[in-house]
Amino acid sequence: MxxxxxxxxxxxxxxxxxxxxxxxxxxxxxxxxxxxxxYTDVGYRPDQPVKYSHKVHAGNMAIDCRYCHTTVEWSSKANVPPTRTCMNCHSLVGQDLATLELVRSSWEENEPIEWIRIHDLGDYAYFNHAAHVRVGVGCIECHGNVAEMEIVQQVEPLSMGWCLDCHRSPDEYLRPPDQVTNMYWVKPDNHAEWVTAWKETMNINPPEDCSACHH
Ligand code: HEC
Ligand code: HEC
Ligand code: HEC
Ligand code: HEC
Ligand code: HEC
Structure with missing residues (x-):
């Protein structure tokens, strides 16, 4: 040849x-x-510009998460509240406290408080809060018991392996959607039966294909 x-x-x-x-x-x-x-950010716990405590507000005072994180149920993104939300109370409570100085000046000058972001996925991974919260995955499954945190910290790796572990067998992480923000909810004895019926009703089927999370 x-x-x-x-x-x-x-x-x-x-x-x-x-x-x-x-x-x-x-x-x-x-x-x-x-x-x-x-190399994941488990334990990441930056000092925030205001010493806001989830333990005081969401724990002791039992303010529901959605009072401040208003978008979790209907939007892909969970929001951090604007200063206006704080002023609903702090225009009446603790007006003289030095710890609230920055909150007051933020309000008076109409400048948002620069909270430091803790949980942050790479842009190449797609995550949607509403899709999870609506089918009954509680905040605690991914964020831990925030109501007992003086300073919020990341408790899960938010890695691909972590997402997939739950997607492969979500049963033990599901609860009635009206309990998603309850940090003290306990599984009833008939949880297994409830989950089977719930998954069928809602047609729950967490994706494992690459394109679901990487568009
Ligand atoms: C009174 C308002 C308020 C309530 C109630 C509240 N939060 Fe927050 N949350 C904030 C503010 C302000 C921040 C930003 C500062 C910080 O990280 O502490 C925040 C931050 C967070 C973060 C970290 C966000 C990031 O940057 O990654 C998580 C997770 C969170 N909250 C979950 C919860 C959960 C779960 C509940 C209910 C148990 C809750 N929050 C109740 C105001 C609130
Ligand atoms: C529903 C009412 C309410 C809302 C909303 C609220 N707070 Fe508070 N906050 C309180 C009360 C009441 C206290 C005093 C609690 C105590 O000392 O046990 C307090 C205490 C505080 C303190 C500690 C003050 C000190 O030195 O003792 C800070 C800081 C604070 N809040 C910041 C915030 C920020 C920031 C927001 C908005 C993200 C916010 N709060 C929203 C009611 C509220
Ligand atoms: C299935 C896991 C999961 C559940 C359930 C979940 N989150 Fe998240 N949350 C995440 C991930 C992942 C991020 C980072 C998202 C990103 O970077 O796009 C995040 C980010 C956040 C942030 C920061 C948003 C920002 O833009 O700064 C807040 C606040 C928050 N979550 C609150 C909540 C609350 C409140 C609930 C319950 C009602 C909840 N989350 C339920 C996984 C979850
Ligand atoms: C604790 C359990 C749990 C964890 C952790 C979890 N998921 Fe899910 N996820 C679910 C369940 C349950 C569904 C099914 C929803 C349905 O079928 O309606 C789902 C559905 C989805 C969907 C399809 C719906 C949509 O938004 O398009 C995507 C994408 C997704 N998850 C991404 C992620 C990513 C990315 C992570 C990690 C950062 C993650 N999930 C972590 C339980 C979980
Ligand atoms: C349930 C959601 C989900 C599915 C399904 C998924 N990934 Fe990922 N992937 C993620 C998340 C979350 C990360 C980490 C993002 C971060 O670290 O911020 C990631 C990270 C990656 C990375 C970066 C390296 C790493 O391991 O951190 C690659 C490459 C990748 N995925 C490829 C794939 C491929 C190929 C598939 C299909 C076989 C796939 N992914 C399926 C959620 C998913």
């Missing part, structure tokens, strides 16, 4: 395979390294 390609070209498939192999290993290594638990 006539030689169409120079001899070196015979090695081309091998080189291509090697390079491809290296790229894959490199990528796997990179993601394995950075995806490993110590």
């Amino acid at each position: 006539a030689q169409i390609f120079p001899k070196a070209a015979n090695r081309l498939p091998l080189v291509t395979a090697l390079v491809a192999g290296l790229v894959v290993c490199g990528a796997v290594g990179f993601f394995w390294y950075y995806g490993a638990p110590e």
